[in-house]
Amino acid sequence: MSDREANRAATRRRMRRVLVDRGIDVVLMVFSLLMLLPLVFLVSNGFKTPQEMLAWPPTIIPANPTTDNFAAVLQDTPLLRWIFNSVVFAVLSTLAILATSSIAGYILAKFRYRSLNVIFALVLATAIVPFEVYMIPLYFQAQSLGILNSIWGLLLGYLVMSFGIFLIRQNVIHSIPDELLEAARIDGAGELWIFFRIVLPLLRGALGALGVLAFFQAWTAFAWPMIVATNREAYTIEVGLALFQTGFTVDLGRLSAASAIVLIPSITLFVILRRNFVQGVASTGLKE
């Protein structure tokens, strides 16, 4: 083959690669727009008047932007209180799940007692029992503990996450060789020191991912907060938002405004923990 032909073939190959790349870009772009559009509409609807909201075709940028919906939501409902409840609930639940998962996952992965296998099997078994099955007994428990309508009541069902224990156990097995712990034991480290100074730092990635999953699990929880919180002040934001949908009407303007406000903490957290979240989804194979 002459040099010129070879050059031409190389150019053709390069062109084809560029075209394929651009094609993929276009498809991904279209899909991301389709995914983003509802969020954009949600925010823009918050700024629309009721008439404009029902107008066809819908507008992305409101013709007469108004903050009435936001003002109404903030005045008529304890929205900020609900957000506060949700944030406290989600943060405490995340911390509790991180603590319980890392301790249990590490012990189940690295300590060899036959009874631990049984415990691990039980932990896995709880993962296949739907929450709805033990929701009611748990409610009575919360009631007898006198923690209904409180953060502690909300937390009762969200302290331990069997999937988190499983995730950490697998991570410990895969990323922390026994020799590392043995080396530390010979070096003179006690078990607590090993856990805090060696195991936890090495699990940072997995704990970050689990933290994000746990946070959003609590943040989006609906059924349990719904039954454990019976007065308006104790609602979480998910339960509060549902109030805008009554049996007969949906107050779209206020619902949009409230939802837009609620998005702020979620988006902030996502931006901060973006890398962990992607890693978490990649390492767990979960789509949330």
Next chain:
Amino acid sequence: MAAVEIRNVAKSFGPTDIIRNVTVEVPDGAFVVLVGPSGCGKSTLLRMIAGLEDIDKGEISIGGRVINDVEPKHRDIAMVFQNYALYPHMTIAENMGFSLRLARQSKKEIEERVQEAARILGLSEYLHRYPKQLSGGQRQRVAMGRAIVRQPQVFLFDEPLSNLDAKLRVQMRGELKDMHARFKTTTIYVTHDQIEAMTMADLIVVMRDGVVEQIGTPLDLYDYPANMFVGSFIGSPAMNFLKGAVRQVNGQQVFETGSGFRLPLHAAAAAPDGLMATLGIRPEHLSLSRAGEGLAGRIVTIEPTGSETFVVLQLGEDRISALLRQRLTASVGDELWLAPQLDTTHLFDSATTKRLTGS
């Protein structure tokens, strides 16, 4: 420094006996290599010395102190693992100083000792890097450095060179020997590689199936293997074994192979006539001979390496290999006559596999 005594030690995992009644004395300051095929229990024995496995029976003492129930950290040992076991989230300096930090040494003391170990091992410029930024050989050196800074009574090495490439392995072998010569710390080293054992050890302990087969200096094991297993395990290429019987021919004791060849036995052989025996001949102790002298067989393989030629012959049902100093003009299928040097053959009792030749 301290002597290590292992007395009648046994260990089993469930119904499987891993270590059976092992007794080894490691002299103060010696470099002792535990060698044997995988699963022979050598690593388990080392881990028992380190305190990472319980001792079911028997006693282990370091420097005269029985350490059966002493925690690993109080045994005054340092261990180097096959996969280095460096803490990935700590710098090299932190890795090396970790044990000193736990022992609450002063910052200055830690830094001095880490610097000194790093200087010896040529790691001074890497102290602020992380393990993943170093090559395999450098990581191995860090692992050694971590052991050195503790100034322990005993160094334990668990196949430390297995993860390195061949060239680096030879280099690190030399460095380990240098290190031992410098510190004179009692060292127990586990490997499955008999070359490592031969080149590094003052004393080799050959193990099989949880039992010590022989203890001796490298050349002792090579020259006087106690049984067929040690004979085949020590030395490379492996020893040839020919089955046959001891006979009396013209007033002289000879070994008659299954395929009818007769090889004279040296006077020290202490075997009754008619005994079913196995003759061990190392490939490097065979040399070309005249037709009718020694053994003859058809060439199956010829591997010239330049300095020497490795040939495999088929003798009836037996196959023997030979490492010849000269080059061969013969080719595969040709007949070749080889004769062993008389004083280097090893006679084993076929029934017990034990050595018969008087030593």
